[in-house]
Amino acid sequence: MLIGVFDARNIRVLRLDSLWGAKYVARAFPCVAGKAVTAGFVTVSEDKDRASLAELDRKLAAVAGRREEKHGPVSGGRKSSSAGMALGMRISAEMIASTVVGLLIGWGLDRFFNTMPLLLVLFVILGAGAGGLNAYRAAKGYDSAIGLGRAMGKPKQGDKE
Amino acid sequence: MAGPLEQFEIKPLAEISAGGFDISFTNSALWMVIAAVLVTAFMTLSMRRGALVPGRWQGAAEVMYEFVANMLKDNVGSAGRKYFPFVFTLFMFVLFGNLLGMIPHGFAFTSHIIVTFAMALVIFIGVTIIGFARHGTHYFRMFFPEGAPIATAIILIPIEIISYFSRPFSLAIRLFANMTVGHIMLKVIGGFVGLIGIFGVLPFAMLTGITVLEFGIAALQAYVYTILTCIYLHDAIHMH
Structure with missing residues (x-):
């Protein structure tokens, strides 16, 4: 049947x-x-x-x-190479975007509080930190994405219900 | 020979303005309509017969369907089922947008940051609404990683907030940058072919390879865009 x-x-x-x-x-x-x-x-x-x-x-x-x-698992083979490439693409953009957002937030807050370079500098540094953190998370797969850990063939976690 | 940036120029095809805003129908809009029509035609025509044993077209449509369905299932779980229509539409639209740009005289509307950013913003706002609807104020816990010592909150919370708000930017920048860079590269190397006479064979060979690569990038970027949407959905539904 x-x-x-x-x-x-x-x-x-x-x-x-x-x-x-x-x-x-x-x-x-x-x-x-x-x-x-x-x-x-x-x-x-x-x-x-x-x-x-x-x-x-x-x-x-x-x-x-x-x-x-x-x-190994049937679905694992071809998926992993494209997932690895996708991950590489992610990391670069992640770092740039976080820094830019930090810059924008700092600039906006500075204009609001009239403290021009102070918060801008602070938030650019925080933004860069966030970028590094995001890149690290993406690489390790901590954000539940198909991170490097999974792309490199670590056992796949199932549904996270 | 046209400059490498001229291919991205927006040309109005029909001038329309409403309430002081310029809402002309441009070549970018035309290619978006073409993409939407092609996706709809592809899906409906190939699934029209709905045969038990799929033919070629139906097979292709089913591959697309399953690809996105599996992506959603792997990354979001069963709770993501509700959002399948949106995610599938997004994937097909971005994929067709990227691929239509590879047709000579075509226009890649995904090479404009405003287009990718508008789509990213829809995803970002939608995901945030889903998160708050499902978890209420508990969703604010997203901004503090579990298990971190409370003294680090003063640094970690701004960092987490920045990284949350960087999502639409990183989505938009990635797709836009990849498409723009690829098209410029093709154009510049294409310019060398005629310029250096017989040695033009070398850039021509390179161009052949890069064209193949660009097709790969077009598909890969659609995949990345969609998988990140899935990841954001996962975060909103399950909160890490």
Whole structure:
């Protein structure tokens, strides 16, 4: 049997997923308890086709299992290189943006309190500090992003519920 | 030969002004409309049949859908499901905006900081509202890291506030800078090709490589923009 996932509003199969072994659900949001999506059962074919499909499924699951043993999680491989590059892009902008925001806040407060260079200098330093902190957090993955820690293949934390 | 910055010029196509404001329909606006129409056409036309076994177009649409859905699920969790339409729209719009800029005579509207900043501001304000709606005044705890000694509050709170307000800036600057720099680089190196005669082969070869790189950057920046939106959503919903 094959199971598709239906969008409740326009009854239409969004995703057919029979290749992932026992997980007969949409790969996106596997265990959603929401009302918007209801998993429906679609009988695709007659009994004898079903039997052959089930057998194919078993074989595919076995192959996927072997591959995972050899090369680690299936989703890990290609994701990590682009995630690493994305992280690099993040860090540079993070430092600039924080300094600029510190500068703007300092300048605004100085104009308000008429203490021209004082708060400007203070907030630029604080801004640069914030930039460094943000870059550090991004790299370590403390901001729950796919940080360097995760990009380098640390075990992935699941949903943080 | 046009200068490297002329490609970013905003030209009004239809002059409109309302209440003293210049709201002309410009080439930038035209390309935004093109992007929106293309995204809508791509998604609706390829999902029109909704076949059980997807064809090529439906396959492409499903890949996009799943990519964003997985990104949202990995970074926000199930609570992020509600915001999927917004995040998906954002991703497709930025992606198409970046890629349309790679078409000769196209216009990359994401190479204007005001466009990226406006989008970043919508995200920032939206995320802040979500945070306060879910946590109330407890959301202010965002500005003080958990477990830090209370004496450090005087330094840490301003730093955290700055880093919170730097979010729309870093979102806007990153996308804008990457797109602008890429397009300038293509133009400048393209200028060398005709200029140095037979040796123009060298910059031409370089240009070929950089064009491929720019396509990669276009996709990657759309990804970065979207994943940061997901991260901010995560912070607003789960508070670290």
